[in-house]
Amino acid sequence: MVPLAPAAAGADEPVTAELRPGWRLPNGDHMAALHLRLAPGWKTYWRAPGEAGIPPVFDWSGSDNVARVTALWPTPHVFRQSGARSVGYKGELVLPLRISGSGGPVTLEANMMIGVCSDICVPQTLHLEAMLPDTVTVDPMIAAALAEAPFTAREARVSAVRCSVSPAKGGITLRTEIDMPAIGGAEETVVEAGQPELWASEPKTSRVGGTLVSETRLMHMEGKPFALDRSKLRFTVLGGDAAVDIQGCG
Secondary structure: OEEEOOOOOOOOOOEEEEEEEEEEOOOOOEEEEEEEEEOOOOEEEOOOOOOOOOOOEEEOOOOEOEEEEEEOOOOOEEEEEOOEEEEEEEOEEEEEEEEEEOOOOOEEEEEEEEEEEOOOEEEEEEEEEEEOOOOOOOOHHHHHHHHOOOEEOOOOOOOEEEEEEEEEOOEEEEEEEEEOOOOOOOOEEEEEOOOOOEEEOOOEEEEEOOEEEEEEEEEEOOOOOOOOOHHHOEEEEEOOOOEEEEEOOO
16 A cells, blocks of 8 residues: 655656645535545546445544534546446546534544556555635635536436345345436446445346336345345436436335
């Protein structure tokens, strides 16, 4: 692993990183961002990286006066290499961070592990720190990244989400039917179980008129039996023109 500091790394590094300190929101929360610049030919991963990706891990425990940090992921891209799918970003990633404080000046300290890949994958350990300013001046780069977030189910006119399960070797098959207008291009789905002990395979996605159909296999990471909490399921539909974030199913 290659440690990186907030300052720009050398020209041979696949990624450089900084914290953009952002601005204070009207309710007292703060909007900042993690800014990654990737060398040509390199990519990094979304919160659900796919079978070929490395999931990012964040640790904010070294921060001062921080109660909660929420990452607001921009719409990712789908990559395919050697028949495997991964989901993430190339070029650069501005990841907005909404920070709830616990009173007093806020210092944000980020310790994280991310994967960056080209022909090979290289885990990177990043340590970044910044004192957040008491300003209301909006950072346009962060604002642009916020505008790239997936649509909500309501914004995308999702009218119903139905799930059914059936036994499968080592787990269950989850079939999801989403009633929603097409969002353009070849639509793909990403399924997140919302239960860290469960693994979801790459879904098979098809469309029948106004219904998007997704089928995936869910398994326990240790091969144990499990109960599926449908309210924790999260579906992201990725299309050529947009993306949609859908929580839970009936």
